[in-house]
Amino acid sequence: xxxxxxxxxxxxxxxxxxxxxxxxxxxxxxxxxxxxxxxxxxxxxxxxxxxxxxxxxxxxxxxxxxxxxxxxxxxxxxxxxxxxxxxxxxxxxxxxxxxxxxxxxxxxxxxxxxxxxxxxxxxxxxxxxxxxxxxxxxxxxxxxxxxxxxxxxxxxxxxxxxxxxxxxxxxxxxxxxxxxxxxxxxxxxxxxxxxxxxxxxxxxxxxxxxxxxxxxxxxxxxxxxx
Amino acid sequence: xxxxxxxxxxxxxxxxxxxxxxxxxxxxxxxxxxxxxxxxxxxxxxxxxxxxxxxxxxxxxxxxxxxxxxxxxxxxxxxxxxxxx
Numbered sequence: 001x002x003x004x005x006x007x008x009x010x011x012x013x014x015x016x017x018x019x020x021x022x023x024x025x026x027x028x029x030x031x032x033x034x035x036x037x038x039x040x041x042x043x044x045x046x047x048x049x050x051x052x053x054x055x056x057x058x059x060x061x062x063x064x065x066x067x068x069x070x071x072x073x074x075x076x077x078x079x080x081x082x083x084x085x086x087x088x089x090x091x092x093x094x095x096x097x098x099x100x101x102x103x104x105x106x107x108x109x110x111x112x113x114x115x116x117x118x119x120x121x122x123x124x125x126x127x128x129x130x131x132x133x134x135x136x137x138x139x140x141x142x143x144x145x146x147x148x149x150x151x152x153x154x155x156x157x158x159x160x161x162x163x164x165x166x167x168x169x170x171x172x173x174x175x176x177x178x179x180x181x182x183x184x185x186x187x188x189x190x191x192x193x194x195x196x197x198x199x200x201x202x203x204x205x206x207x208x209x210x211x212x213x214x215x216x217x218x219x220x221x222x223x224x225x226x
Numbered sequence: 227x228x229x230x231x232x233x234x235x236x237x238x239x240x241x242x243x244x245x246x247x248x249x250x251x252x253x254x255x256x257x258x259x260x261x262x263x264x265x266x267x268x269x270x271x272x273x274x275x276x277x278x279x280x281x282x283x284x285x286x287x288x289x290x291x292x293x294x295x296x297x298x299x300x301x302x303x304x305x306x307x308x309x310x311x
Contacts, residue, residue: 063293138264151288161307184287192243192275202248206298212252
């Protein structure tokens with residue numbers, strides 16, 4: 001086909017400035033194994049299940065925790081757990097690569113062609129294209145860019161509530177404390193104690209942020225929250 | 227984000243850092259070098275943590291709105307636990 005002919009020609013003629021030759025697809029020089037594995041399962045997959053899974057992948061790209069919902073879907077759709085893992089990993093990588101900075105010049109037709117080359121069914125290609133090039137593109141695009149102009153995100157958050165029953169200094173003290181462990185997307189982890197008074201302040205601040213969000217939504221009808 | 231998946235060994239003895247301040251900002255990115263027209267709301271947080279010597283370190287991070295709502299739900303749980311203990 002024309003795409004691979006152009007690619008082959010560019011290889012021999014050494015046209016370094018020709019970024020539209022389509023030499024290397026948006027998935028990179030080597031097809032990520034999870035994408036290949038996912039493509040193999042798509043032929044027999046129930047379409048409605050695929051669309052629901054796709055929605056979860058898109059939500060998780062934006063930071064939502066969909067683990068429980070995904071597991072429920074796996075049960076109701078009678079999907080083997082290994083299939084679920086393969087499908088999610090493949091869809092996640094595929095979307096993330098398509099939304100990456102180096103894919104700015106990726107055109108919808110090129111995207112569709114490259115997916116068809118992976119033997120992804122036509123109708124599902126349409127669904128994927130509507131995510132990558134649809135109305136959510138600006139938000140998905142910026143979230144997929146980190147780092148860049150963005151601060152690290154929260155990768156993991158764990159907490160413990162501790163009760164100190166007694167110490168060498170004070171017997172029967174029954175002191176409460178909150179311990180938090182924050183893991184950020186830049187790989188760094190922070191563990192610290194939150195005194196109860198500070199926790200109450202924090203908790204109040206967060207409620208205030210939610211209120212500010214609601215007020216802002218009303219003022220500019222932005223639809224911040226889902 | 228799961229809570230209490232496994233209690234850390236000797237958590238109390240390791241944790242000498244204390245949270246001293248928490249600042250937040252609710253913002254909306256309207257444009258960037260990679261995408262001219264954005265409508266991306268986010269919550270940026272700056273934590274100030276003091277170690278045992280009193281030295282204060284600053285940690286900054288941001289969250290998408292769904293992430294922040296999830297974060298808030300965790301805090302709601304902590305508050306509930308504190309109340310019942």
